[in-house]
Amino acid sequence: MRLLVTGASGFLGSEVVRLAEHEVVPTYYSQPVPGGVRMDVRDRGEVDDVIRKVRPDGIIHAAFQQSDWATTADGPANVALAARGTRLVFVSTDVVFGGRSEPYDEDASPCPVTPYGAAKAAAETAIRAIDPSAVIARTSLIIGYDGQSQSERFVHALAAGEPGALYSGNIRCPVHVTDLASALLELLDSDAKGPAHVAGPQAVTRLDLGRLIATRDGLDPHALPFTPGPPSDVRLDSTRTQTLLRTRLRGVHEFLAA
Template identity: 30%
Template sequence: MILVTGASSSPGFKILARLRAEGRDVLGVYNQHPVESSVRWDLARDPVGILEQYKPDAVIHAAALGDVDKCEEDPALCHRINAVVTREIARWCARRGARLVYISTDYVFPGDRGSYKEEDPPKPINYYGLTKLLGEEAVLAAGGAVVRVAWIYGLGPGRQNFGRVVVERLSRGEEVRAVADQWGSPTLNTLIGEAAAKLLAADYSGVLHAAGPRLSRYEFALAIAEAFGLSKDLVKPIKMADLSFKAPRPRDSSLDSSRAEKMLGIPFSDIRYALAIFKREWEAGSHASGQL
């Protein structure tokens, strides 16, 4: 049996959906937002009780405190959820011989140059990135797999994401302000689900980047407008300096996912491919909530 934590998060939900579509024996775990055919559990209170109860053969750990500014405001909670919980899950998997796949982030890098490869040394500049890096170290010590993703967008439950906001606002004829001097790797959650399922089957251990192409948020918004047939004129460039954050953000945390493309056969670098999937899901209204 496969256990997926963070089933109500954007990546966790799509991982769960993918595994269920493949007919896998899988259980989702959520904390606050219900997901169909999943169980509620507070990992921050008890990281391994759910594992002892169901004794999975594999765990995909997508649960995290992903609000970067909240992590900066409440470092104790951030450390508990992102570092301590991950460490305890990793230790349990190591003791039981269970496979472990951990969903991590581009924010483990400082953002000084971008196009980071798996072997590049991490150096986070905010507390969120630091705690995710601590989680990575625990997973790697346990022989698990770390999958770094970035700028996640798509349909499903979880926090609002930039991709959805762009489509919603442009569809209403509203202006979208998008940062033109910050670069990342926008990653469709559906492709994360596919990558996690394939990686689990491949019995991979180590770090793998599974993220989209290098784009600024402005370039990404323009690509969405083009894919959906919406007005590009409503997309307006702004600068990072125009925004106010509690936590510092990397200027260019884009990831090189060429290794994952070859290994998994998923065209992460093709934004048109990802946005075509996003548009089909949008038009179908699929996975717009916690219903699988």
């Protein structure tokens, strides 16, 4: 299989490239990667041209820009249109949901309350209309092992005295980047279609997550500033998708154990 990975210079995309046993063609926008092809997902003609030249058998679409609607919403639609007939796994997010007192399963309807969540929800709608066989892999906060994730960098910045605070009212289900990348590759090779939830089985607040990261990295977890922040409980229930996977999605207390 020839696999095209968008956003291959990013945190998740680079891990997918590292783990893939397929022939991989990575794409990037601003930060070149070895053997990569530049592709601006906002440009439908450029997307068409790259996919026509590469002729992939599968695509994992991990490219996004949190503050840019065109990249996050229009980009996936452009990829899905150009890739019709090609196996597609699209990486979405837990914040397509607005928050409630019980976890969201794959049958829950998106109800975003943030611009980023709305962009991802719009991309999901477009992809499901263009290619009903595509996988929409919703995930949560992605954590690594070398301090490179956004959450880890933020904790280190707070510990160094930079402004900001961790929210104690925001509840998520963090996932390890290696578990997530492995699961995406499995879903690519499976018969799964539609929404799939690929998040960790343990829910924690952003404050608790920050303290776990700090403890692992030898920082003082109780010195981190925090605030309640806007209350939001967007736990993903990944039970159904986990039954399809060989990869075990570990809980945050396991993969962040000091």
